[in-house]
Amino acid sequence: MKNKYVPTALGLYINYIVHGMGVLIIMQNKDALASQWNTNIEGVSGVVAMLGIGRLVAILISGWLSDKFGRKPFVYLGMVIYALFFVGILFSPSVPVAMAFGVIAGIANSCLDSGTYPALMESFPKTAGTASVLIKAAVQIGQFALPFIIAFLGSSGLWFGWSFVVCLVLLCINALFLLKLPFPDADNKAAEKEGVEVEAAPVTKFKSKPKMHIEGVAFVIYGFISQATFYLISQYIAVYGQEVASMSENAAKLLVSYYSTGSLVCVGVTAVVAAKIRPVNLVLPYTLASFLAIAAMWLFPTPAVLTIGAVLVGFFAAGGVMQLGLTVMGEMFPAGKGTITGIFYTFGSIASFAIPVVSGKIANSNPHGIMLLDTVIAGIGFILAVIIFIRYRQTIDTSK
Template identity: 55%
Template sequence: MKNKYMPTAISLYLNYFIHGMGVIILAQNMTSLAQKWGTNVGGVSMVISSLGIGRLIVLLISGYLSDKLGRKPFVILGAVTYILFFVGIVASSSVVIAYICGIIAGMANSFLDSGTYAGLMEMFPTKKGTSNVTLKAFISAGQFLLPLMVSFLVANHLWFGWSFVFCAVFLALNLCFMIPAGKFPPVGTDVEVEENGEEEEVTEQKGNLWFDGTLFILYGYISQTTFYLVSQWVSEYGSQVAHMGSTAAHSLVSYYSLGSIICVLFTAVLSAKAVKEVQFLSVYTLISFVALLLMYLFPTGVICSIMSFVVGFSAAGGVMQLGLTVMADFFPKGKGTVTGIFYTAGSIASFTVPIFTGMMASNLSNVILFDVIVALLGFVVTTLITIRYYKLFGKKAKA
């Protein structure tokens, strides 16, 4: 708490609390939105895919520009465009307008990522992994709360749009602090190191651009796909395949989010005990593979509930943020640019996966099977990353 940038960091985390809601808010309101736009679940799924397009449009350039222009402008721009998304969705009357709003949401996510991840790594240079993983805790908190909010609105026959209004108002209030009072360290400054009166040697790039870069790009795609599929489809899978009731099926997303929150706390404790970020990657992806496989082979209410928690723990508990932190170790120059590259791969997943799953929607078992295969590939890729890490960093990796 002695870090003078802590109030700004808290504001950044609150943005991602709403982002957690934004990621699943369309999927959680599929039926209402389909009726509003005069389409079906497949049409809403296509609108969801537009978020990936929005991320793709600006993520690389915004990451690069955040290294040049600073972090704060992109955080503010991200919050403003997210507000436009929430308001635009409830005001839209067609799939076309909603699709445009979805693109705006994807752009908002990219702007936030470009300013936030790099900014936090500069605010907490000796705790990069923990600061980034904490973002996931706030994302998961939002994903845990939103299904409960939607269920409350449905049970009380209230307008579904109140959940969108809540998100827009919350972000607007947070902006009231960020615009006048938000403070960021100069780009590239190691704040904590300077405050301790110590100097930290700037490490040179050690990773191979083509081999290691390709591994991280693949992992960015795979890690996003693994938890994205579950967050978007687990409620429908529980309802149609496991034959769970509506309330119980919606609760699967909450179990998933609870698992991710607990994983963040667990990872933070181990990180404080000098367990390195890279040591989590292959273990968590293996757990994800096993949990998804069990969910596919034994689609019962009990198994789906337990495995939703386990997948949330292993695939959505900050492992993607840990992957970004490890990539920054391989390529320490230009944290904003690294963030842009890594999350561009994830945004490609956000765009392409809904298209694939839309074609599988007639048999949701195939959606989970697809996720099983992706998680297995993730284990292979993270194992290669771990091997490369220990080869490149040697004794330092074991310290």
């Protein structure tokens, strides 16, 4: 039978197309915004860092509240707050004001995550990994499209702010689309009151109980590492290409689209494969491959290597490995889905704050050092993936 939540899922994915644009929109308009705020790239990076602060402030509490009050209210709250961000950044007169709206964007992202990830897991309980990975596809569609929108505006002599207006219009249209659509948690509560059986996710069978101080710690640090790895590429690959590999400005900006293309291809592959094999079997090879690709871009910063590397990092680091990590954590620590999402993404939020602060200083004085930093981070990520894989095999019954 057709799943009645497919239209709901479509609306949820559209929100993440907008989110994908929102993640990049400040750095992609860095010159215009730096001029508007009377600052430099370090100041613009500081505004981007505030997204991580807002996310960190809200993600744990929003996850818990989503379990308590429902998914749909938090999806709408995220959409409304994101709309405030796009308007606020566009008309911010200074860095401090823009930072305040950066915090608002982080809160919006937390609300969307806390409502969306659980809603998708509940809508498609037997293919939760695939449903979660498709969020990454939506993000990459947004990140793929935005550089072309900005390039068109620049070549046509149009106001840079139209890129913000596009995001705002998409949010408004999607809010109307989702308004009457059902969400599974509300339907399940109603069904339980009427004594109707609802579809449940497969029950995880354990050989031994997972230990929070081993794999639990590994997961939350992995949340930090995976966010940091692809954040640095998405935000700085254009700067790195232009200043280190001596690419033209337009050619360097297109590296972001190559990165997004790799991510989109990976999402398509992963969405199919993750429905047939355990997600943990993808986390390890993906993390290793992303480490090798980033190391190559650091060691051999030529246009050809950066072009190939951007595609590979998009595929292996940004193609859904973070979402797969969350799915594996949900297997090992079955609990409230909103709460689990909050715990995992808390450290991703720390990365969203800490990494822009550090990378902004490095980019100002030594752009080549950006890729060295990402190489080190990706190497740590591979070590954590090994720990997670080994502990998963030791604790989860994989006989079926």
